[in-house]
Amino acid sequence: MLLLRIRSLALSAYLLGDGMAVTLRYMFTKPVTLQYPHEMKRLPERTRGTLVLYADIERMKCKCTVCLVCEVVCPNNSIHIDFERDTVNKKKVLTKYYWDADKCIYCGLCVEGCGFDSLGWVPEFEISTTDRRKLVWDEKDMMQAWLTSIGRKDIDAKRVDNKWY
Amino acid sequence: MDIAALLASEWAQLALYAVAGFVLLNVMLGIVTFLVLMERKVSGWMQVRLGPMEIGPWGILVTVADAIKLMTKQDVVPRHVDRFVFRLAPALIALPPLIAVSLVPFGKNLIFADTSVALLLVLALTSLTSMAILMAGWGSNNKYSLLGGVRSAAQDLSYEVALIFAALGPVMLAGSLSLQDIVKAQGGVWFVFLQPLGFILFLIAGIAELNRTPFDIPEAESEIVAGYHTEYSGMRFALFFMAEYANMFLVSCIVATLFLGGWQGPVLPGVLWFVLKVFAVIFVIMWVRWTFPRFRVDQLMTFGWKVLVPLGLLNILLTGGVMLLV
Numbered sequence: 427m428l429l430l431r432i433r434s435l436a437l438s439a440y441l442l443g444d445g446m447a448v449t450l451r452y453m454f455t456k457p458v459t460l461q462y463p464h465e466m467k468r469l470p471e472r473t474r475g476t477l478v479l480y481a482d483i484e485r486m487k488c489k490c491t492v493c494l495v496c497e498v499v500c501p502n503n504s505i506h507i508d509f510e511r512d513t514v515n516k517k518k519v520l521t522k523y524y525w526d527a528d529k530c531i532y533c534g535l536c537v538e539g540c541g542f543d544s545l546g547w548v549p550e551f552e553i554s555t556t557d558r559r560k561l562v563w564d565e566k567d568m569m570q571a572w573l574t575s576i577g578r579k580d581i582d583a584k585r586v587d588n589k590w591y
Numbered sequence: 592m593d594i595a596a597l598l599a600s601e602w603a604q605l606a607l608y609a610v611a612g613f614v615l616l617n618v619m620l621g622i623v624t625f626l627v628l629m630e631r632k633v634s635g636w637m638q639v640r641l642g643p644m645e646i647g648p649w650g651i652l653v654t655v656a657d658a659i660k661l662m663t664k665q666d667v668v669p670r671h672v673d674r675f676v677f678r679l680a681p682a683l684i685a686l687p688p689l690i691a692v693s694l695v696p697f698g699k700n701l702i703f704a705d706t707s708v709a710l711l712l713v714l715a716l717t718s719l720t721s722m723a724i725l726m727a728g729w730g731s732n733n734k735y736s737l738l739g740g741v742r743s744a745a746q747d748l749s750y751e752v753a754l755i756f757a758a759l760g761p762v763m764l765a766g767s768l769s770l771q772d773i774v775k776a777q778g779g780v781w782f783v784f785l786q787p788l789g790f791i792l793f794l795i796a797g798i799a800e801l802n803r804t805p806f807d808i809p810e811a812e813s814e815i816v817a818g819y820h821t822e823y824s825g826m827r828f829a830l831f832f833m834a835e836y837a838n839m840f841l842v843s844c845i846v847a848t849l850f851l852g853g854w855q856g857p858v859l860p861g862v863l864w865f866v867l868k869v870f871a872v873i874f875v876i877m878w879v880r881w882t883f884p885r886f887r888v889d890q891l892m893t894f895g896w897k898v899l900v901p902l903g904l905l906n907i908l909l910t911g912g913v914m915l916l917v
Contacts, residue, residue, distance in 0.1 A: 442883075449637045449882040459641045 473549035474532045477525055478572035479565055480544055488565055489544035492518035496536035496545055504530040523565035527553060548575040612693070615703060619689055619837060624654040626836040630877055637881045661832075664825035669732065672822065676730030681823065681830035684723035687716040688837035695844045696771045698854045698861040709770040710762065713845060714755060717800060720838060721747030724802075724809065727831075728819040739818025742888055743802055743809030749895035750799035750806075756903025757796055760789035760910050761849040770845075774853030781852035788906045790850045792899055797842040798876055799895065801835065805883040806891060843872040 460467055469475070479488040497505045508522040537545050550571065555561060563571075628643075628651060635642030643650035668677065691713045693703035706712065721744050728740015762768055764785060765776035773782075783790045799806040810818035820831045847853060847868040854861030886894065 446878060446882050449878060452639050453633070453636045455639050457636065457641045458639055459644075461641070461644060 469549035475549040475551040479568040481569035495539040499539040528561040623836045627654040661829040666825045672732045673730040680727035681827045684834040685830045687719045688841040691716040707769045710768045731822040739809040750796045753899035754796035757792035760786040777852040783850040804880040805885045843869045
């Protein structure tokens with residue numbers, strides 16, 4: 427009986443030491459912290475960061491054909507489109523494309539619904555401002571966001587590949 | 592006025608003591624500041640993360656920011672507390688470690704007050720801490736605080752017995768209660784090698800006295816809100832916080848003095864050895880905190896009385912027996 431006691435005591439001492447060894451090993455493992463403003467994670471290309479309109483760069487026009495699918499399919503009406511009919515060939519012409527970045531739930535139904543490849547996602551997520559009115563984007567803002575994202579050399583320099591898994 | 596006579600007079604002595612005491616107090620506050628940062632960084636590294644990094648380079652000014660934050664908070668005194676006791680508790684808990692540090696030998700001639708009963712005084716002062724926690728728990732007029740306070744009182748007095756039994760080993764080996772004498776008696780071999788059981792017992796009982804995980808039932812956040820310091824805010828809470836780290840420093844100093852040879856050591860100056868040993872013990876205490884889950888209250892009391900006290904008695908028996916035979 428006493429032998430059992432001593433053996434269990436020795437076993438528990440060994441196990442306590444084993445636990446402490448685990449913690450010590452963790453202490454010398456490289457930390458997984460990504461220090462955000464100084465280091466940024468490389469996000470996948472299809473990350474739902476910000477909605478953008480792809481622009482025809484030479485003519486600075488978006489490819490939107492005003493089919494209105496994105497406005498209709500949006501679950502909480504974050505997209506509003508103003509258009510007028512071209513008097514000559516009765517086609518719809520875009521005057522204003524409003525996107526509420528603050529109301530949008532970033533579900534992506536509009537991008538999936540667009541049949542003309544004019545709406546898309548970019549991984550840019552730092553779009554917060556201190557003025558709420560600046561969060562309602564028009565088509566110029568959205569095209570500018572796309573142009574900025576393909577040309578953002580400074581973000582690429584900051585993006586650190588922090589694979590630890 | 593005769594300068595030599597003035598300098599040798601009693602007034603000069605008193606003034607010198609006052610200045611030295613002031614310096615010691617500030618050094619203690621500085622050490623507490625550093626310990627809070629050390630805890631946050633070490634706990635971060637043990638959890639595979641960095642600790643605070645933004646405030647000051649590598650986060651070193653974090654405790655300063657914490658202190659400023661706590662000092663600028665509103666001092667809330669709930670309406671139906673026992674006012675005298677509520678206000679006295681934080682002050683009473685912060686003082687004993689600051690006083691007891693003056694009894695610890697930092698170097699060969701670097702001791703503030705070399706009394707022949709230093710160890711007894713230190714243990715008596717740590718008992719004051721348990722009384723202050725009980726006052727905080729009672730004075731808060733809050734059932735959770737009261738529960739935390741009485742659990743802490745029970746835990747503190749149980750582990751006090753184990754602590755004293757473990758501390759008796761070095762006293763028997765050195766033949767004196769004076770901390771400076773105990774350190775001097777470790778010139779040949781440190782007591783940790785002569786008394787391994789005593790060392791383990793003292794360390795465990797010391798962690799329990801500090802109310803630190805795995806013995807932190809009185810203040811465990813998930814169990815009892817914040818236990819006995821639930822109702823304290825701002826500077827009062829800062830005093831509790833500071834007292835915990837000052838106590839941790841004190842217990843580590845006593846461990847280093849009793850078992851690890853104090854300021855004894857070959858090449859380096861005594862103070863440096865002492866500092867190294869104390870911070871090694873502090874690291875071990877933090878390491879234990881971030882490794883183990885906490886004890887349940889009944890497990891805690893069982894462990895204190897049924898395991899540590901008998902082992903402490905066994906330690907005294909063995910020490911005495913070996914001393915008699917050798």
